[in-house]
Amino acid sequence: MTQHVEEIEAADPARTTTDVAIVGAGYVGVPHAQVFAEAGRSVLLVETDQGRVDQLNRGESYIEDVPSEVLGRLVREGLRATSDYDELRNADAIVIALPTPLSPQREPDLSIIIAAVKEIAKRLRPGHLVVLESTTYPGTTRELLAILERSGLEVGKDFHLAYAPERVDPMNTTWKTQNVPKVVGGITEACTRRAAELYRSAIDTVHEVSSPEAAELTKLLENIFRSVNIALVNELAQLCERMNLDVWEVVEAAATKPFGFMSFKPGPGLGGHCIPIDPFYLTWKAREHNFYTEFIELAGKVNENMPYHCRSLVSQALNHSKQRSLKGSKVLLVGVAYKEDIGDMRESPALKLIELLRNAGADIAYHDPHVPELPEHGLVSVELAPALYDCVVIVTAHTSIDYARLVEEASLVVDLRNATGRNGTGNGTVWKL
C-alpha cells in the first residue's frame, strides 16, 4: 500500500462520518468526547458495556466530571455511543482510552488494549489516525504497530499512529481536559504532526516530542514523581509521630518557600487508577534492561505500608484515650473514596484499612456521601452519627462534611487527612496522622 494519506483524503473528502471515535467511555474517554464535541468535532464513543452505551445515548453521565446537562446537550447536538466496532471504519481518528491494569503478580496487563487493537486492525483503512492515550510502558505503541500493520497498511503513509498520554485529574475544576497541555509523540514525523493537529483542534496547548516512547515515559515520570514525593512525606509522618511533631504543620511551613519546594501531603496510602499502578509498568520494563528502579520500589513499599500504620494509629488512639482494644470497638470510617469529593473507589486505601481493622476484630461502618455502598464488604453508607462509635476515622476529607461538628460530637477522632486542622485538637480527642 503506497498511496499517501493526503492523496487518499483528497480523493474522497466526504468519506467519513465521524471526526473522532473514542474507544473506551470511562474517566478519560467521556471528558475527551466532551472536549472534542464542544470544539465542533463529530464524536463517537465506542464502548463494550451496553449499559453504559445506553446511558450515554440517553444523555445520562456516570462520570462526575461531565454533568448530565452537558452530556445531554452534546447528545442532542450529535454525540453518540455505540458498541459496534464496525463504526470505526467511518471515523477519521481513533483514540484509545482503555484500562491498563496490573496482573495479580503486579505486571503490566495489556490484554484489553491488545484485544481492542486487533479489532481496530480488522477495520483499519487508508487515512486513519490511531492514537493511544492509556498509560503504559515505553515501547507499547510500537508493539501495537505490529498488530495494526497486519492489515497490510503502512504507518506514516497509509495510516498514522501516535501516543498522547491522558493527564486528567478527576474533579479538578481548574485543570481540565481542555487546558491541560497534551504531549504527543508519533511513530513518524507525519504521525506526530497529524495527531498534534487533531488535539490542537480541541485542546489549548499541544507539546510535540520526538517519539511515542518519549511520550510514554513522560507520563510515567509524572506519576512516579508523585508516588515518590508522597512516600517521602508518608515516611516523614511516621518519624514525626515518634518525635511528637505535627507533620502537617511542618509541610505547611515548608510550602511557604516560594521556590525549590513542592507540597505533597501524607495520607493513608495511594489510591486511584494511576499512582499506585503506573510506576510498576516502568519497573517491569526496566528489568528487560537489567535495571532496577529503586526509587519506585522504595516508594511503593512506604506507601503500601501506610494502611498498616494507620491501623496501629487507630489502635493506639483507642488504647490511650479509652482503654479499649480494636477488638470489639465500633469504628466509623468517614470518606472511603480514594480522593475527596469523588465516588471513585479504585485502589482506595480505605478498602485495605477496612480489611485490616476487621481482621483486628473491629466492628466497621462507613459514611461517604459519594459512595452509597461497598457490596464486596457487605457495607452501605450509614448516617453520620459520630456519637454512636468508639472511634471515628477520617480517611478521605470530602468538603461537604462539617468537621468541626464531627469533632464536637465524636468521643474520639483519628484524622488521617488533617481535615480537622489545628483547631480540631482542642478537646484532646483528635489524633492526627
Ligand SMILES: NC(=O)c1ccc[n+]([C@@H]2O[C@H](COP(=O)([O-])OP(=O)(O)OC[C@H]3O[C@@H](n4cnc5c(N)ncnc54)[C@H](O)[C@@H]3O)[C@@H](O)[C@H]2O)c1
Ligand atoms: N482515570 C484517570 O484519572 C486517568 C488519568 C490519566 C490516565 N489514565 C489512563 O487512561 C486509561 C483509561 O483509564 P480510565 O480511567 O478512563 O478507565 P475506565 O475504566 O474509567 O474506562 C474504560 C472504559 O473502557 C471500557 N472498555 C473495556 N474494554 C473495552 C473494549 N475492548 N472496547 C471498548 N470499551 C472497552 C470499559 O467498559 C470502561 O467504560 C488507563 O490507561 C489509565 O491509566 C486514567
